[in-house]
Amino acid sequence: MSGDSARDAVGDYRYGFHDPENATIRFDKGLSEQVVRDISELKNEPQWMTDIRVKAYRRFMEMPMPSWGNCDMLNQIDFEAVTYFLRSSEGTEKNWDEVPEDIKNTFDRLGIPEAEQKWLGGVTAQYESEAVYHSIREDLEEQGVLFLDMDSGLKEYPDIVKKYFGTVVPASDNKFSALNTAVWSGGSFIYIPKGVHVEMPVQAYFRINAKNMGQFERTLIIADEGSSIHYVEGCTAPTYSTESLHSAVVELIAMDGAKIRYSTVQNWSANVYNLVTKRGIAHSNATIEWVDGNIGSKLTMKYPAVILKGEGAHAEVISVAYAGKGQHQDAGAKVHHLAPNTTSNILSKSISKNGGRSSYRGMLQVTPKAHGCRSKVVCDALMLDADSQSDTYPTMEVGNSSADLEHEASVSKVSNDQLFYLMSRGHSEEEAMGMIVNGFFEPFTRELPMEYAVELNRLLELEMEGAIG
């Protein structure tokens, strides 16, 4: 595929640049038990982690591909064509100036160090398989907040990692969580001590640069009793004509009365498979919030989940998906009400354009013992043209009659009258469409830190350009 046709295939994507690849260690393509063992050995991991990896690898090999979702696209994944480990830097730097020049350029272009200075409590930047830069504000460190990349977390706090790793998302959960557990590298490790409130968001930025790369970060966040944190992640990749695979696992644990908010703006280029398992456990009176935006990727399958394990726990899942040409966003939410008086809100909004497809897939479970639960699910889809597709697959399993459940779903189109109204106020058709789309996503956008909200709005306006004709 020539450069031009590659660009045609993925549209106008402003993060599609790539920098020269200067790998210090690059594994051969393909997956085997030896590859898994090599990754573990290279990282000098304890034996127990090697064992977890190898066991997970075997599970991965045994498990079939999911038989639901977009099977056609899933079955196109060639696991043998993927590079499972690539090291670009000899270490994780704490000083931005010491990050290798080419990598630094990439993140400079993405505006990362600038954002850190302005509004972040800490930042980690992952390039290919490993973190290349990491920092945390001193005051947070003094309060005992741990914020490290996952590899360092395992080295420095093996006991905590051993206690919690894989307890929320076991390797055997699904084929891709097994794959991640086998070959994971990078991601964030966070522990917030009892009663500590991290006021400024901490951010992770994930960048795939190499072709046919597989990125398998693993994130574990533990918020101890009565603590709170807001974690933000962003992702981009260059535009190649061949595919990359991003398969992360995120585990959140909110102890009694703790609050974790996890915000994502996923803007992978349209050649990335984004197959991610995100799940949190909320203990008594704890809150877990997933704020999940999916704009990029070829195929996303992601259903942020919350297990409401303790009485009075609360889950909030706000997600938006934008599916353009050639894209399928199969996203949604899962909430399991296991304890009495637990509550949840799910809001899902999707936009389909130029033949794109967005699906809402949701699961709401209330167990027989979970009395007095309340849940509200709202799914809204907006179709920008007749070629596009939107579908919903809601599942409810309700084990007792005391639950108070609401479910609303709507599919709408942009009306000619709305466009005419906005155009009569001096806005071109594209600008009018951009305003309608931004307005539709507003309930999501307003939950993001302002810098992300502005960026997202700009991104959607760009998507509307050249879209009308």
Place this chain on the structure above:
Amino acid sequence: MGDEVLSINDLHVSVEGNEIIKGISLTISVGEIHAIMGRNGAGKSTLANVVMGHPSYEITSGTISFRGTPLEEMEVFERARAGMFLSFQYPSSIPGVQVGTFLRKSVSAVRGENAPSARDFRKELKGHMESLDMDRSFLSRYVNDGFSGGEKKRLEILQMLLLNPCLALLDETDSGLDIDALRVVADGINSIAPEAGCLLITHYQRLLEHVKPDFVHVMIDGKIVKTGGAELAGDLEAKGYDWLEA
């Protein structure tokens, strides 16, 4: 008076094959207020929407020019940027878009290089909102979303004042307003009238007690059947439309 802003010549308009406007000619100059009166279904709203460029209407013959430029050469947003404004009978709601943001974006789209600075814009906005008796909480609501009829009309007039058009088309802006709101809306129209051409579409005389038209046109079945001065509105109020029908 002179300065023509709108010139309509033997206009015929159809919607889905049905002819709604059947030969209308009308010229509006700066400083003139024209009122078009008639029953529901006479084609009054169609006329306003066609001039603004609603895509559902087809001009089958005749011409319209706006400040000397034939309208077929101008997109809807270009008409707006050139100074045309339509106050909608049924303004659309735009969920998720805050009134404040919408107004700022519209002012910068329409007034372009002459748009006020952020600070001047806030000042201008505050002044107009006070004159229209609008609370500041309007600005954080979503455009027309869940608005009452009167609130929608006030927002239309607020936009008109901010966009400062040279041709204002007001489609049934008086319907559904209580007497206080009617007065506020009329003040708004009167304040732009000296510098603009105004076309008021109404089937009540009420608004015309507060805004004095220079010309009143009676429209029946897609045609203007009679044109007169402000006194014609009074005649219609007293005698109805029957005496004008053939």
